[in-house]
Amino acid sequence: MKFKAIFLFGAIVVSAGWLGLELKLLADGWTAVRLLDQANKKQETANNHVEGEIEGLRVSKARIEALYTRLSDTMIASRGTSSLHINSTPMAPLNSDGSAFEAAGIAGFTQAGLIVQPVRVPNGEMSIIYEAGTASLEFHRLVPLLAEQENADLFLYFDKVLLSRPPSIPPFSTDPTYLDTRLTIRLLTGK
Amino acid sequence: MKNLFLSPERIIRRSYQRELVFRAVGLVVLVAGLLQLPVLFFACTTWQDYQARTDKQAQLVAAENELQNRLVAFKDTRQKLSQIQQWEPIIRGRLPCSAVLAAIEQTVPADAVLEKVALESSRYQALPVAGGTYRVPEVYTLSIQGSLRFGHAEELETFTNELKKHLPAGAQVVRSKLLEGPESLVPFLLVYAITPTGNYSPLGVQRIADPDRL
Numbered sequence: 082m083k084f085k086a087i088f089l090f091g092a093i094v095v096s097a098g099w100l101g102l103e104l105k106l107l108a109d110g111w112t113a114v115r116l117l118d119q120a121n122k123k124q125e126t127a128n129n130h131v132e133g134e135i136e137g138l139r140v141s142k143a144r145i146e147a148l149y150t151r152l153s154d155t156m157i158a159s160r161g162t163s164s165l166h167i168n169s170t171p172m173a174p175l176n177s178d179g180s181a182f183e184a185a186g187i188a189g190f191t192q193a194g195l196i197v198q199p200v201r202v203p204n205g206e207m208s209i210i211y212e213a214g215t216a217s218l219e220f221h222r223l224v225p226l227l228a229e230q231e232n233a234d235l236f237l238y239f240d241k242v243l244l245s246r247p248p249s250i251p252p253f254s255t256d257p258t259y260l261d262t263r264l265t266i267r268l269l270t271g272k
Numbered sequence: 273m274k275n276l277f278l279s280p281e282r283i284i285r286r287s288y289q290r291e292l293v294f295r296a297v298g299l300v301v302l303v304a305g306l307l308q309l310p311v312l313f314f315a316c317t318t319w320q321d322y323q324a325r326t327d328k329q330a331q332l333v334a335a336e337n338e339l340q341n342r343l344v345a346f347k348d349t350r351q352k353l354s355q356i357q358q359w360e361p362i363i364r365g366r367l368p369c370s371a372v373l374a375a376i377e378q379t380v381p382a383d384a385v386l387e388k389v390a391l392e393s394s395r396y397q398a399l400p401v402a403g404g405t406y407r408v409p410e411v412y413t414l415s416i417q418g419s420l421r422f423g424h425a426e427e428l429e430t431f432t433n434e435l436k437k438h439l440p441a442g443a444q445v446v447r448s449k450l451l452e453g454p455e456s457l458v459p460f461l462l463v464y465a466i467t468p469t470g471n472y473s474p475l476g477v478q479r480i481a482d483p484d485r486l
Contacts, residue, residue: 096303100311103315104311110315110318121328121332126333128335128339131336131340138349145352145353148356165410206406208407223373224370225370227373228374235363236362239391240389240392243392245391245461252419267407270403
């Protein structure tokens with residue numbers, strides 16, 4: 082009787098163990114398939130992303146290069162001693178020591194008759210800062226000048242623009258009004 | 273009672289065939305054996321799935337390598353795009369001052385005269401650029417001092433609103449008030465706070481990325 086009980090118990094244990102082992106292996110297999118599936122989906126998404134990026138770059142290549150050229154040309158033109166020589170008229174006493182920085186970016190101002198003076202740049206800032214002033218430009222000449230300079234250098238900042246009518250000119254005067262103009266100009270420099 | 277007609281082997285075999293315990297064992301073995309069929313089926317399908325996904329993984333890796341090779345051809349363009357993206361906040365934060373002045377010119381009433389226009393940036397944010405930083409203002413303050421002809425004081429409100437329409441979205445009127453002055457003129461002070469948002473279309477400025485129309 083004892084033998085029969087052990088025999089029955091042994092058969093159940095072996096069968097259940099065998100089935101359990103098989104189920105465990107099946108579950109591991111399913112898990113492996115699921116993980117592989119997830120990894121594939123992730124990889125597929127990444128591939129689609131890269132493909133989209135390539136397509137975007139291919140389509141926009143001309144625009145990107147044109148825009149980059151426009152922006153970087155601004156940087157080079159503003160910074161180097163370059164081929165763009167500033168007409169050193171007496172109106173432009175650019176007396177900084179680092180005259181290598183005298184740039185095409187402010188050449189337009191000096192040529193328009195503004196007196197331009199470099200000022201100290203805060204530490205770590207990649208810029209050159211100028212203060213400019215004139216009392217010989219009318220509003221309708223000044224605005225196109227500023228627009229031209231802003232278009233020529235896309236990194237040119239006017240930190241301060243101060244225009245005032247000279248006290249000697251009465252209100253509603255029809256005579257030409259040369260504004261007292263004070264500008265603080267900041268340009269981005271390269272390394 | 274002695275069993276004289278059956279051999280011991282036969283008795284044992286009969287005992288295996290007929291006793292409940294052995295039948296139960298047989299049933300257990302039979303059930304376990306039958307369960308091997310679905311287990312085998314699932315094992316096969318799982319193995320097939322695994323193989324299919326492994327093949328797909330290999331294909332995807334090959335596709336990735338191919339894409340990376342194609343991407344190398346665009347390395348220069350990518351670098352340029354990345355540089356443009358680095359510059360983008362600097363360009364976005366630049367208020368086109370000339371366009372603001374032009375907007376003032378277009379909107380100023382015929383019965384007003386301007387004495388002083390000041391446009392000043394403040395609250396700078398230092399943005400990283402190659403070799404250091406570059407300050408980008410977060411706010412511009414536009415202040416206009418002028419005078420209206422006597423009897424036209426109400427035009428200040430029109431001017432204030434008209435100019436605000438021409439300024440970039442987010443421009444706020446900080447102050448718009450009439451001051452004491454001589455009898456023939458009514459001085460006024462108008463102050464706006466302008467946040468550079470990058471969208472300057474109200475000022476009539478063309479986007480930098482747009483092709484040049486000239």
